[in-house]
Amino acid sequence: MPNASTAMAPQAVQSMAQPKVEFQRLGKRFHRGSEAVTVMEGLDLTIREGEFVCVVGPSGCGKSTLLNMSAGLMRASAGKVLYDGAPVPEPNTKVGYITQKDNLMPWRTVKANIELPLQIRGAAKAEREQRVKEMIQLVGLAGFEKALPSELSGGMRKRVTLARTLVYQPEVIFADEPFGALDAQLRAIMQQELLRIWSASKSTVVFITHDISEAVALGDRVVVLSARPSRVKVDVPIDLPRPRDLSKLRFQKRFNELNEYLWSVLAEDLNAGDEV
Amino acid sequence: MKKVADMIDVQAVKAPTHPVTATSGESEETVWLDTPRSGRDRWLHIGAIQFGRLGMVAVLLAVWQVASGRWVDEFWISKPSAIWDVLWGWISRGEILTHLEATLTEMALGLFFGALGGVVFGFVLGRVKWLAELIDPLVTAVYSLPKIALAPLFILWFGVDLLSKVVLTAVVCFFLVFYNTYAGVRAVDDDLVDVVRVMGGQRSDLLLKVVLPSSATWIYTGLRLAVPYALIGAVVGEIVASNKGLGYLLAHAAGTFNTSATFAALFILMIIATFLNFLVDWSEKITSRRQ
Ligand SMILES: Nc1ncnc2c1ncn2[C@@H]1O[C@H](COP(=O)(O)OP(=O)(O)OP(=O)(O)O)[C@@H](O)[C@H]1O
Ligand SMILES: [Mg+2]
Numbered sequence: 001m002p003n004a005s006t007a008m009a010p011q012a013v014q015s016m017a018q019p020k021v022e023f024q025r026l027g028k029r030f031h032r033g034s035e036a037v038t039v040m041e042g043l044d045l046t047i048r049e050g051e052f053v054c055v056v057g058p059s060g061c062g063k064s065t066l067l068n069m070s071a072g073l074m075r076a077s078a079g080k081v082l083y084d085g086a087p088v089p090e091p092n093t094k095v096g097y098i099t100q101k102d103n104l105m106p107w108r109t110v111k112a113n114i115e116l117p118l119q120i121r122g123a124a125k126a127e128r129e130q131r132v133k134e135m136i137q138l139v140g141l142a143g144f145e146k147a148l149p150s151e152l153s154g155g156m157r158k159r160v161t162l163a164r165t166l167v168y169q170p171e172v173i174f175a176d177e178p179f180g181a182l183d184a185q186l187r188a189i190m191q192q193e194l195l196r197i198w199s200a201s202k203s204t205v206v207f208i209t210h211d212i213s214e215a216v217a218l219g220d221r222v223v224v225l226s227a228r229p230s231r232v233k234v235d236v237p238i239d240l241p242r243p244r245d246l247s248k249l250r251f252q253k254r255f256n257e258l259n260e261y262l263w264s265v266l267a268e269d270l271n272a273g274d275e276v
Numbered sequence: 277m278k279k280v281a282d283m284i285d286v287q288a289v290k291a292p293t294h295p296v297t298a299t300s301g302e303s304e305e306t307v308w309l310d311t312p313r314s315g316r317d318r319w320l321h322i323g324a325i326q327f328g329r330l331g332m333v334a335v336l337l338a339v340w341q342v343a344s345g346r347w348v349d350e351f352w353i354s355k356p357s358a359i360w361d362v363l364w365g366w367i368s369r370g371e372i373l374t375h376l377e378a379t380l381t382e383m384a385l386g387l388f389f390g391a392l393g394g395v396v397f398g399f400v401l402g403r404v405k406w407l408a409e410l411i412d413p414l415v416t417a418v419y420s421l422p423k424i425a426l427a428p429l430f431i432l433w434f435g436v437d438l439l440s441k442v443v444l445t446a447v448v449c450f451f452l453v454f455y456n457t458y459a460g461v462r463a464v465d466d467d468l469v470d471v472v473r474v475m476g477g478q479r480s481d482l483l484l485k486v487v488l489p490s491s492a493t494w495i496y497t498g499l500r501l502a503v504p505y506a507l508i509g510a511v512v513g514e515i516v517a518s519n520k521g522l523g524y525l526l527a528h529a530a531g532t533f534n535t536s537a538t539f540a541a542l543f544i545l546m547i548i549a550t551f552l553n554f555l556v557d558w559s560e561k562i563t564s565r566r567q
Contacts (some may be wrong), residue, residue: 073470093476103471107489116485117475170476 009251017048020084020172020204021070027078027229028065039065041229043079050203052198054215056262057225057233058269063208064100066225067174071097072208085136096170098178100208102157104149105234111136111145117168136164138193140186154181155168159190172204179214193244212262216240217249224261227269234265336383343390354535362540372544378521379548382438382510390506393446402461418454421446424508427516432491438519442466445509453498453519461487465507496563500556501553507549522548 028040039062047053057063058134062074071079072092079087083095083180089141101251104113118128135140158181165173178194195218198205209215214224219238228232240254249255303435336357343356366372400410401415427444432483434440468486522545529537 071470071474073474089472091470095473095474097471097474097560099467099471101467103465103467103485105468106487107492116472119473120477120481120485 001062007258016082020044020049020051021047021088021206022082022085023066023079024082026066026081028062028069028074029077032183038229041078041231043225043231045223045232045235047204047206049204050202052195052207052218052220054207054209054219054222055225056209056212056215056222056266057226057230058266059271060209061225061227061230063225064176064178067097067099067176067206067208070174071095073097081109090120094170094227095172095174096165096168096171098161098165098174098175102149102154102161103158104157104164105147109146109148110141110152111133113149113160114163117164121168131167135167138166139163155186157181158182162190162194169201170203172206173198174206177210177230180210183216187214188246194218195244195246212266213250213255213259216255216258217244217246222258224262224265232261236262255263278397294555308423352534354539358536359539362534362536363543365382366540375520375522375525376544378418378438378518379507379510379514379523382441382445382521383506385438385442386509387449387506388447389442389447391453391502394450394455394502395457395495396499397450398454398457399461399483399487401463402491403483408458419451423451424512430513431517436519441510441518441521443507444513448505448509449502452502453495456494456498456501457491459552460491463494464490478560481508500560503552503556504549507545507552511545 023043023045024042026045027038027041030040031037043066052159055063061146065074069076070083070088070092072083073089073090073092075090080263083089084093094156107253111132115128118131123131124230136145139162140162141156142158144152144156147174149160152160158178162175162178165175175178179190182190191214194205197203207218217240222236222238224236225231236258237260239251240249240258340353341356344350344353350358401411406505423444423483426447427440430440430443434443445508457461464487472486474483478499510521511523514521515527518524522541526538527544528534529541
């Protein structure tokens with residue numbers, strides 16, 4: 001464990017890194033007949049290469065919409081989304097996207113679902129077998145290789161989705177509440193694994209969650225979005241040392257301070273309510 | 277307004293004064309009330325059912341045989357022995373083969389081309405939204421027409437031989453397969469398509485790895501429906517105008533007031549339909565096992 005003095009050190013390396021995903025004056029509206037619902041307006045945010053950015057915000061504020069635009073599946077209504085400094089391609093095939101709903105192919109087994117991106121990318125059979133096997137071990141689904149998604153629990157399906165994204169090692173991972181459906185112990189294990197993979201692979205992660213302590217525990221930064229129309233409310237650097245032992249974090253004063261602060265920021269919008 | 281807390285009888289929800297412990301059920305052995313049926317029982321059951329069925333048919337035939345000419349004029353209902361004579365005549369003279377061959381060929385060709393067209397057309401319209409929107413009224417109009425009513429037109433166009441029946445059967449099958457394929461392709465979850473696009477899937481990946489497997493059960497349903505309708509198409513075509521086939525046999529028999537031959541032709545049709553049903557069920561079993 002690093003000591004307290006390194007904990008306070010500024011994370012200079014991160015701020016020097018290249019911007020990976022940029023949102024500039026981003027706006028999004030949905031049209032229902034002649035009516036337009038503005039979900040997002042004037043959102044500015046830069047995610048740099050190698051960063052682990054957590055995004056929290058009230059339900060329905062547009063977090064999933066933000067990721068859909070980043071993955072090039074949805075167009076912005078105003079402003080820009082840049083990837084590597086250029087307008088985001090449609091779709092953005094350099095990223096991995098763990099969607100909020102587990103979009104598994106219902107006719108494919110666990111193994112075949114995880115194998116799908118490798119097949120699409122034309123990986124050799126032997127390599128596919130090897131990588132899929134590793135991933136199944138990693139997410140703790142050994143013994144369920146031949147099961148269909150309909151035979152799995154919600155948390156297991158979520159883990160398959162995670163494995164399916166990690167298996168092709170995308171440079172950026174967008175994860176939309178990936179651990180929401182997991183029980184506390186499993187969630188802790190998966191969080192630690194994700195941190196390990198992230199630091200080993202030097203990938204960039206944008207992680208959406210509604211659990212503030214999860215955001216603080218994992219992120220280099222926690223971005224809080226406001227209620228609709230959403231923009232960045234605060235962008236808090238998390239100056240907890242790495243590598244982090246997630247099981248011990250809650251004994252750190254700084255961790256609890258950050259948690260408390262973020263709670264108070266988010267609470268303002270939660271009270272304002274989603275009852276629009 | 278009344279508060280919820282006021283409505284609860286506080287006396288009734290007092291905490292138990294003695295600690296409650298779960299009574300141990302381990303000491304007693306569980307008595308299962310649902311015993312599995314033994315193999316012998318099951319065979320006896322199946323045997324009894326089969327025996328009962330045979331008996332029922334035998335009684336029916338016997339009543340028919342006795343009633344004919346005694347209570348009902350034989351002209352209207354013929355009788356089993358007479359029907360059998362006709363059937364045996366057709367079989368022993370080999371006549372039946374020509375007719376069977378004609379009907380089955382029309383069915384098979386019509387089913388094949390109709391289903392192929394239906395799948396392809398259903399896929400294209402399912403994926404190309406503007407085209408679907410454009411020709412939707414036309415398709416609905418033709419679909420709502422009883423396809424069998426086209427038989428006279430096709431005979432006019434394609435003659436009394438094989439071709440007119442194949443076309444009629446194909447049209448009937450086409451619409452069944454087309455509509456199911458179209459619905460299946462439209463029902464494909466767009467999110468699944470998006471997931472594969474982000475993974476780097478090309479157009480062919482989207483079709484082969486998402487759209488096709490996800491609409492497969494729909495297409496299969498269409499094909500299953502099309503099989504019995506192919507028989508209907510072929511036979512109706514033959515009834516309207518032809519010189520061979522089971523429909524011809526039937527129409528000819530009825531046209532010459534030969535009740536026995538009419539029943540004999542119907543009997544053959546029944547056998548074929550049952551056999552087709554059996555084939556469909558069997559193929560369903562095979563495919564569902566493979567899934
Ligand atoms: N395809 C769509 N058509 C119309 N409205 C949409 C569409 N997608 C999202 N919205 C609206 O945009 C808003 C933001 O949705 P989004 O799913 O991004 O919220 P979220 O922040 O991810 O919420 P949650 O935390 O509950 O997942 C919602 O009010 C939703 O009704
Ligand atoms: Mg969401």
